[in-house]
Amino acid sequence: MTEPFELLRTWDGLATVLRFEPHSGAWIVIALHDRTLGSPTGGSRMKSYPSLSDAIVDAQRLAAGMTAKWAGIDRPYGGGKAVLMIPRPLDAATRRSLLTGYRDVLRGLEGGFRTGPDMGTTPEDMAFLAQACASVMGIHPETGKPLDPGPFTAQGVLAGIRAAVAHAFDGATLSGRRILIQGVGDVGEPLARGLAEAGATVLISDLDPARSEKLAQMIGGRTVDPEAVFTMECDVYAPCAVGATVDEASVAEMRCAIVAGSANNQLATDRDAERLAARGILYAPDWVINAGGALAYADLRAGTTDTDQLLSDVDRTIGAAVEAVFHTAHEEGITSLEAARRRAERRLSQARK
């Protein structure tokens, strides 16, 4: 693995901020990628890594992804991401020390990086940071409570699935469509409810069978063995659990028409976008369809405080963004992944001009 200084030297982003927090033994890494559209903004991930270099690479890669994500939904933020690299799981007091140190760094950046929850951090962690730092997104200005991004992300995925179904089947109705959700946690559960309400036949798969069975009973869905996800015939496969589930082997097995879900980094490699296209499977690029939580946070900061209004903004914006990606892909004869990249790049170059 490349040395940390070499990673700082060769990165094409704006800056990578590093701080060691001695009490927890954690490294705080903040990658600031781009500020063409606005202040670098992205989640705070808390995780163990094999080395500091791995943490820096992850933060820089995720920050670049945020630049494209904000451009894709046309909100005035730039790309940034924080990684809190912990040496081991932390007890509550040590975690608090780390968050306090992190808060000091955020305050030092004076709004030069804005953040919200991500893998390993919670809305409650964000509420703690927000007590003495104005750089935290997603705190409701009236209640002072952190907003759970999951239901907003789910609403965006629902809108994206609707757009994908309309594109693939020439009709926007979800009624009667078989939709398989892999992972029914913070995003997958509200998505399953929304799809069931829209009349879809919902197939649920989760590593926790108690969770999937309970939800299936509540919404009148069916459970699917996690091992059988790719061989199950369905209209839409919605990965809402972990990344890299779409690879050469799974694409060859898939019996669906559409891949559209919330999981980050669904494709094991970019080549998998071509593999899906070659099999005639429509793919909704993950960083476009899963931007509902980020969008709700941006709209909340811009002054929209009503939950229904936030949900309807997410529905409209993500639905339109996913539809536009499919349209561009079709018009330009390229994969949906490439189309999403070109749309984001176009937005950034307009702003640069």
Ligand code: NAD
């Ligand atoms: P979560 O941890 O709340 O839920 C994940 C669920 O997936 C759990 O129920 C878990 O048991 C299940 N699971 C894990 N591995 C599985 C497997 N191999 N097969 C079936 N089920 C499996 O996570 P979440 O917040 O719902 O996020 C889901 C995905 O969406 C993640 O990839 C996350 O990065 C991404 N995402 C989430 C948000 C958000 O707002 N929460 C926003 C953007 C992207």
